[in-house]
Amino acid sequence: xxxxxxxxxxxxxxxxxxxxxxxxxxxxxxxxxxxxxxxxxxxxxxxxxxxxxxxxxxxxxxxxxxxxxxxxxxxxxxxxxxxxxxxxxxxxxxxxxxxxxxxxxxxxxxxxxxxxxxxxxxxxxxxxxxxxxxxx
Numbered sequence: 001x002x003x004x005x006x007x008x009x010x011x012x013x014x015x016x017x018x019x020x021x022x023x024x025x026x027x028x029x030x031x032x033x034x035x036x037x038x039x040x041x042x043x044x045x046x047x048x049x050x051x052x053x054x055x056x057x058x059x060x061x062x063x064x065x066x067x068x069x070x071x072x073x074x075x076x077x078x079x080x081x082x083x084x085x086x087x088x089x090x091x092x093x094x095x096x097x098x099x100x101x102x103x104x105x106x107x108x109x110x111x112x113x114x115x116x117x118x119x120x121x122x123x124x125x126x127x128x129x130x131x132x133x134x135x136x
Contacts, residue, residue: 011049012057012080015072016121019045019061025120026050029097030082030127031090032057040064052082077122083131087113090127 016022023045026032032050039045045061057080062069084090087105094117095101102124103116114128 008055012078014057014059014078014123015062015069016059017062019048019059021120022059023048023050025099029094029099030125031093055082077124079124079126081126081128083129084127087115087128091115
């Protein structure tokens with residue numbers, strides 16, 4: 001990304017009841033790559049970072065305590081948009097791994113091709129070709 005030395009400056013951050021299942025779905029169905037996963041001795045995911053292209057998402061387990069967990073208590077699902085090069089093959093991968101598809105690949109009026117899916121805990125993920133330039 002221009003002007004930031006290759007490091008994203010915005011990270012969607014999500015908490016999951018079953019963070020391990022979320023990591024499994026995000027990597028297997030949606031093509032994310034694990035950058036790091038930090039767990040407690042009992043296997044609770046304290047913090048994880050997953051990357052997709054030039055972006056990343058942070059996630060962890062609900063109910064682990066701490067200020068962020070408390071602040072997020074009762075928060076509803078989130079929506080995250082991820083840029084991918086080949087929407088149709090990305091969609092096929094998600095379908096093959098049983099992801100709930102909300103909208104199949106669709107050409108948008110603004111020039112993007114997108115599809116939409118719901119993750120294992122209700123967050124809505126949109127994958128598409130729309131990638132605005134950010135000045136640097």
